[in-house]
Amino acid sequence: MENVSKKNHEEYKYSEDKYEDLSLRDAQMLMVSILKDVDEICEKHNLKYFLDAGTLLGAVRHKGFIPWDDDMDIGMLREDYEKFLKIAKEELPEHLFLQTFDNDKNYDIYQVPCKIRYNNTILIEKNIAENHDMHNGVYIDVFPYDSLPKKGWVYKFQRMLSYNVLKSFIRLRETPEKLSFKNKITFTFYKAITKIFTVKRREKFFKFLVNWNDKNSPYMGYGLDTVWSEYVYRKEDYFDLIKLEFEGEHFYGPKNADAILTQLYGDYMTLPKEEERVWHAKVIKKLKV
Structure with a gap:
């Protein structure tokens, strides 16, 4: 460096x-x-x-x-x-x-x-x-x-989508040395997600989800490209x-x-x-x- x-x-x-x-x-x-x-x-x-x-x-x-x-x-x-x-x-x-x-x-x-x-x-x-x-x-x-979007269910849905994409990348970064059979199946799914969502595709996907938001909403929260959906202000x-x-x-x-x-x-x-x-x-x- x-x-x-x-x-x-x-x-x-x-x-x-x-x-x-x-x-x-x-x-x-x-x-x-x-x-x-x-x-x-x-x-x-x-x-x-x-x-x-x-x-x-x-x-x-x-x-x-x-x-x-x-x-x-x-x-x-x-x-x-x-x-x-x-x-x-x-x-x-x-x-x-x-x-x-x-x-x-x-x-x-x-x-x-x-x-x-x-x-x-x-x-x-x-x-x-x-x-x-x-x-x-x-x-x-x-x-x-x-x-935030106008409808609460839209917020929950877009957050579910974005969180699971990010979760796949985060979990692979922190993969344990030894995986149970069940976790091997889960991590295979994570790998598939990360193969689909390259950096550019992930960026485009998040921008697509951001378009569901209402700029005039009285509420705001951490961006869809983060994992903290529970904080709404x-x-x-x-x-x-x-x-x-x-x-x-x-x-x-x-x-x-x-x-x-x-x-x-x-x-x-x-x-x-x-x-x-x-x-x-x-x-x-x-x-x-």
């Missing part, structure tokens, strides 16, 4: 002896710098993004990262998200890499359709099969959000967005963060027990200077 740039990103394998440990705090500050570049692009092109999930919680409860958090999440409504992907390809600075299934042929974290990675760094997550062929740099996640709790303090900077967040965080976490201002304060990464490194 040495000296990766937007123009040279076919291989991301790295030699561990050329890397040194990076502290969690330094990794967090790199994530903030990534978001500052994203914020600049969005401001320039009038695109709306918002702090999401644990990052939103960190902004409200800590005015920055949850101390043990090692990732950063933002969301965008589908229209802004699609525009951002096109613009970011050209306007992200050279030290950052826009990671999608189109831009990184080896990328296989299927439930997250877009990450922005910091070149010449490494962040390997726990509980995810390692893949040293894809870009593994320190990152922020960029999630699309979709308006009122748009009026998000827009118009407001600026929230985060690590001495200010980034956009929902105007009614309390409603969203309460829905997500319940009593979100109470800290979890110490044994529950864990992070995802098992390796965080940077290229030696």
Whole structure:
């Protein structure tokens, strides 16, 4: 992964002896710098993004990262998200890499359709099969959000379709070493699905499902190309967005963060027990200077 740039990103394998440990705090500050570049692009092109999930919680409860958090999440409504992907390809600075299934042929974290990675760094997550062929740099996640269809049954049906396609890819990525006879049959089905839905076909399929949505719906949720169908929010709790303090900077967040965080976490201002304060990464490194 040495000296990766937007123009040279076919291989991301790295030699561990050329890397040194990076502290969690330094990794967090790199994530903030990534978001500052994203914020600049969005401001320039009038695109709306918002702090999401644990990052939103960190902004409200800590005015920055949850101390043990090692990732950063933002969301965008589908229209802004699609525009951002096109613009970011050209306007992200050279030290950052826009990671999608189109831009990184080896990328296989299927439930997250877009990450922005910091070149010449490494962040390997726990509980995810390692893949040293894809870009593994320190990152922020960029999630699309979709308006909901007019009918609830349509939402359930389109989510059932999209989830089962994604589930096939995700389960194959995490295939256990030993499979029972029943699981062998199941994984044969998963393999058939992944053969049918190449990257381009999967993309077209999700776009087809997105067309069922009603842009005027008062409700929104994570995009159909993610796996989180259970989270449905009122748009009026998000827009118009407001600026929230985060690590001495200010980034956009929902105007009614309390409603969203309460829905997500319940009593979100109470800290979890110490044994529950864990992070995802098992390796965080940077290229030696």
